Amino acid sequence: MTGIQNNIAQPVLNWQYYPVTANNQAFQQASTIPYNQQYTPWNSGMNAVMRAQTLPIVLKGSGYTELAPFKLPILNTEGRFFKLDNGQDVVIIPKKGPTTIKTYVKTGSFNEEKNRGISHYIEHNLFNGSEGLAPNEFVEKVTGMGGLYNASTDTADTDYFIKSPLHKEGDFEEYLKMHANMLMYPSFTDKMLEKEKGPVISEIQMYQDDPYDKAYNALIKNLFQIKTDYQGLIAGSTKIIQNLKREDVVDYFNKNYRPDNMLTVIVGDVDPNKTINLASSLFNRKKSPQTKEPVYNEPLNLTPKTVREDIKSPHINAEVAALGFAGPKNNDIKDTVATMGLMSALIGHENSRLVQALKPFNSQPSADLAILSSDVNAPQLIQLAANFTSGQEEQGLKAIYSVLHRMAYEPISQQEMFIIKNKMKDNLASVSESSMGIADVVGKAVTNHGNMGYYTDWENHVDNLTPQDIQNAARKYLDLNRASIVMLHSQNTKNVSFGNNSNNSDKFKFTNVKEYNLPNNLRLVMNDDPTATKASANLEVKAGSIKTLKPGVSDILAVMLGKGTKNYTEEQLHQIIDTYNLGIVPNATGRSLNISAACPKESLPLALNVMKEILYNPDLSQEKFNKAKEEIKLQYSSVPKDPGDRAMEALYPDYLWGMTPRKILEDIDKVTLQDVQALHYQLMTDSQGVAAIDGAISATPGLGHRLFYELQSGIGFNKPCCNTPIPQSKPLEKNIIIAEAEKREQADIEQVFKIKESGNIKDHAALMLLNEVLGGNSASRLFTDLREAQKLAYRVKSSYNTDGKYGNIAFSIKTTTENDLTGACHDNLKKSLDGFKKHIDQLVTTPVTPKELEIAKLEVKTDISNAMEFSSARSNRLTSGYDTLYQAGYNNALVDVLEQITPQDIQNAAKTYLNQPSATSIIASPDTIKNMQPYLESLGGSVVYY
Numbered sequence: 001m002t003g004i005q006n007n008i009a010q011p012v013l014n015w016q017y018y019p020v021t022a023n024n025q026a027f028q029q030a031s032t033i034p035y036n037q038q039y040t041p042w043n044s045g046m047n048a049v050m051r052a053q054t055l056p057i058v059l060k061g062s063g064y065t066e067l068a069p070f071k072l073p074i075l076n077t078e079g080r081f082f083k084l085d086n087g088q089d090v091v092i093i094p095k096k097g098p099t100t101i102k103t104y105v106k107t108g109s110f111n112e113e114k115n116r117g118i119s120h121y122i123e124h125n126l127f128n129g130s131e132g133l134a135p136n137e138f139v140e141k142v143t144g145m146g147g148l149y150n151a152s153t154d155t156a157d158t159d160y161f162i163k164s165p166l167h168k169e170g171d172f173e174e175y176l177k178m179h180a181n182m183l184m185y186p187s188f189t190d191k192m193l194e195k196e197k198g199p200v201i202s203e204i205q206m207y208q209d210d211p212y213d214k215a216y217n218a219l220i221k222n223l224f225q226i227k228t229d230y231q232g233l234i235a236g237s238t239k240i241i242q243n244l245k246r247e248d249v250v251d252y253f254n255k256n257y258r259p260d261n262m263l264t265v266i267v268g269d270v271d272p273n274k275t276i277n278l279a280s281s282l283f284n285r286k287k288s289p290q291t292k293e294p295v296y297n298e299p300l301n302l303t304p305k306t307v308r309e310d311i312k313s314p315h316i317n318a319e320v321a322a323l324g325f326a327g328p329k330n331n332d333i334k335d336t337v338a339t340m341g342l343m344s345a346l347i348g349h350e351n352s353r354l355v356q357a358l359k360p361f362n363s364q365p366s367a368d369l370a371i372l373s374s375d376v377n378a379p380q381l382i383q384l385a386a387n388f389t390s391g392q393e394e395q396g397l398k399a400i401y402s403v404l405h406r407m408a409y410e411p412i413s414q415q416e417m418f419i420i421k422n423k424m425k426d427n428l429a430s431v432s433e434s435s436m437g438i439a440d441v442v443g444k445a446v447t448n449h450g451n452m453g454y455y456t457d458w459e460n461h462v463d464n465l466t467p468q469d470i471q472n473a474a475r476k477y478l479d480l481n482r483a484s485i486v487m488l489h490s491q492n493t494k495n496v497s498f499g500n501n502s503n504n505s506d507k508f509k510f511t512n513v514k515e516y517n518l519p520n521n522l523r524l525v526m527n528d529d530p531t532a533t534k535a536s537a538n539l540e541v542k543a544g545s546i547k548t549l550k551p552g553v554s555d556i557l558a559v560m561l562g563k564g565t566k567n568y569t570e571e572q573l574h575q576i577i578d579t580y581n582l583g584i585v586p587n588a589t590g591r592s593l594n595i596s597a598a599c600p601k602e603s604l605p606l607a608l609n610v611m612k613e614i615l616y617n618p619d620l621s622q623e624k625f626n627k628a629k630e631e632i633k634l635q636y637s638s639v640p641k642d643p644g645d646r647a648m649e650a651l652y653p654d655y656l657w658g659m660t661p662r663k664i665l666e667d668i669d670k671v672t673l674q675d676v677q678a679l680h681y682q683l684m685t686d687s688q689g690v691a692a693i694d695g696a697i698s699a700t701p702g703l704g705h706r707l708f709y710e711l712q713s714g715i716g717f718n719k720p721c722c723n724t725p726i727p728q729s730k731p732l733e734k735n736i737i738i739a740e741a742e743k744r745e746q747a748d749i750e751q752v753f754k755i756k757e758s759g760n761i762k763d764h765a766a767l768m769l770l771n772e773v774l775g776g777n778s779a780s781r782l783f784t785d786l787r788e789a790q791k792l793a794y795r796v797k798s799s800y801n802t803d804g805k806y807g808n809i810a811f812s813i814k815t816t817t818e819n820d821l822t823g824a825c826h827d828n829l830k831k832s833l834d835g836f837k838k839h840i841d842q843l844v845t846t847p848v849t850p851k852e853l854e855i856a857k858l859e860v861k862t863d864i865s866n867a868m869e870f871s872s873a874r875s876n877r878l879t880s881g882y883d884t885l886y887q888a889g890y891n892n893a894l895v896d897v898l899e900q901i902t903p904q905d906i907q908n909a910a911k912t913y914l915n916q917p918s919a920t921s922i923i924a925s926p927d928t929i930k931n932m933q934p935y936l937e938s939l940g941g942s943v944v945y946y
Helices: 046-052 118-125 137-144 171-184 190-206 211-224 237-242 246-255 271-281 333-347 353-361 393-407 416-432 433-445 459-463 467-477 504-508 554-561 570-579 601-616 620-635 645-652 659-672 674-687 701-711 761-776 781-789 827-845 850-868 873-885 887-898 903-913 928-936
Strands: 055-061 065-069 076-082 087-095 101-105 148-153 158-164 262-268 309-311 321-327 367-370 378-387 486-489 515-519 522-528 535-543 584-587 592-599 685-693 736-741 744-754 791-801 806-816 919-923 942-945
Touching: 055 137, 055 459, 065 271, 065 535, 076 271, 087 433, 101 171, 101 433, 101 504, 118 148, 118 158, 118 190, 118 246, 137 148, 137 171, 137 736, 148 674, 158 171, 158 433, 171 262, 171 271, 190 211, 190 237, 190 246, 190 515, 190 701, 190 928, 211 321, 211 378, 211 433, 211 486, 211 887, 237 393, 246 685, 262 433, 309 515, 321 333, 321 393, 333 353, 333 367, 333 393, 333 416, 333 467, 353 378, 353 393, 378 393, 393 433, 393 467, 416 433, 416 459, 416 467, 467 620, 504 850, 515 887, 522 701, 522 873, 535 601, 535 873, 535 887, 554 584, 554 620, 554 659, 554 674, 554 701, 570 601, 592 873, 601 701, 601 827, 620 659, 620 674, 645 659, 645 736, 645 744, 645 806, 645 919, 685 873, 701 928, 744 827, 761 781, 761 791, 761 806, 761 827, 761 850, 761 887, 781 791, 781 942, 806 827, 827 903, 827 919, 827 928, 850 873, 850 903, 873 887, 919 928, 928 942
Parallel strands: 087 262, 309 486, 522 685, 736 919, 736 942
Antiparallel strands: 055 065, 065 076, 076 087, 101 158, 101 262, 148 158, 321 378, 321 486, 367 378, 515 522, 535 592, 535 685, 584 592, 744 806, 744 919, 791 806
């Protein structure tokens, strides 16, 4: 379900799997004779290759034949190779630790004579139900058992896997049963086939905007003269997918998903004898067709001359040079190993030749050797890439040319050779640590290279490698006269540059944001930030209207969302979250459910799975309700009184802002479990969905597709995301002053003005700047006057908060009114409120100075920058933008409009929002309240005492 295996050669050394550094979707090889075979007889396929190895039969079992066992390198254990009676190959390797079940189907997009993308489409649909498995049941069961699953489509093959530590006895049997069922007997119902077109088309559209995907596909097309009117060589086009019919799917599946065209590798804590008997009983039910039709292979005609293509993109801010060459044939093991040694000599370590040559450019080159065709006689692809600062790319390309040219004539030294061999062996050792790594190298060895010896004899191949072999590989395959070059440019690249013309405001903006309307009505916004250290996700379910509820209902629901689900206990849920550092935090209001995650980017798919589990299957039981209620009571009881609570309650008796901690603590015992269950039900049924993803997504091949899949699997919404009106909150008709007596030395004062947002981002920006001028920083008026000049308080400030519909601007101060040393100073309360009024009146009557405005703009930008430093804040910022008319463009629009705000705009905001009744709440000593009563009542409006 990750779908496309797509290695866009971004400048990093990416040794995937073991000997082959392949992120698949590859590029191909050159030989002196162009490879252009179109049809391959079936008997030259996988089984013929394995027969050519003439492995002796050691055991004939029920439904299978065992071939000679083989010794695993590094681990020095024994693996066993079987052939089922229906022709399917099975490899079983016992190993302590997690167990991986992985099946390779020797068909990919380069086996599609027509309907390019059907292999990828079928891969998606195998998760949509099969014999005995309802749609999504496979996903639910594997996940419920604590297993991992996935699938991917390449140009040469398609693979499916389950991986699990086998938590319970019987798990392995259940996993293998489901795995065999989905592969052998998919349902392919009309309903699910049609449904899956949406996610697949969304994925195609995602990659169409991806500059690296464009470059990667162009590199292959130009190298092998492949002509298409669409970008993706694996996914095809939206038109092709939209027009697929059920008979197309069934015909292609029956032709290519034959048992004798499949290999299943099982690595883990299993008994080989029991495992092969189980595999035989499950897989042998399906027989290979008697008629063996010829297999189509995409013609790979090597370009007769070097082809260069230049692509501009607004999504990158650097230049990337990618070079493609035709490499060794898939089944040429000696040359493949030599080419791997060549790539290690170029970029495999800090002192390798290309790395050294590009250090003056601060560039990090990458290299990749990848399989393109399922035919073992087809060429592989050699790909090299490096990134450059704009203006240096042409010199950088010349440097690459120079290094590649010298590789053919400058011998590899003994010291280089020692490092190369050690690196190549170490790569295999690293892969051998995991069951998935071993399954990968075995699968690639048999399926792609047609020879198990590529894996089992790897150490011998490396030991026998000579400097001359590497030099010969450079001469044979790095043909600079028959190469494909793609130069990926920043859209902003200029032909001539004088000085630094960058826009300073860009540092406060999202520059890699894309929005998608998914078929399940989820609005997805993705910020693909290549510099991100961590990644985050924010998933919000929004109701079309605010739900009427008692204070505390949403707070209890938020706590209960973190207390386990119907499928996982609280302990199990947090063990997953903590083990994988998912950083998941649920929240709820009377208007939305929000679940966020902050984690390594590789964990985002798992985080989304857990987020969906929390969202759709919360444990809303009486036991969890009681615990949540008590936790909230303790939490709010532990917080000192806040005068802002009563002010907000007075301003918003009819809106969510009025449900303060004080009010919740007062009324929480009136809340019932049914209230909480009803809120969850209402929010989920009257729902719109918004998801924000932030991180270096494209830096991890396949991650983008996995995220798209997770956001479309097991999740859906009643209607598309849109900006919906909410009930109006009544304006405050007159000033209200709330005075609460409590023994204390300082008076805690808060004056709050109600803001009904206009929806115009210019008004929003003006309010942000107004707040900074008044009390948002240490250069503000309240700070310099009430603290620095009058010395009324240590802390005095203003704050502006909004949810996009309503908000508030508040002025707060804590001033001493009871002093054991100097005596009572009750008058400080009056000085404070008079100070608030003075500065409000000045803003209404007189524009701010240019200097004040300049400082305010810098402070707001600093706040934006500080927030955007963290991935979780960025994804939250993107999601919260949907509470405004500007949606995902909110942040960038705000940055732009900030520069346009004038002193007159701030004065207009003050006249509109600060020239109206307010709520002032005071908590002070009884003597202070008593002595200040005449003053408080002179302010106008109503005064309420507690």
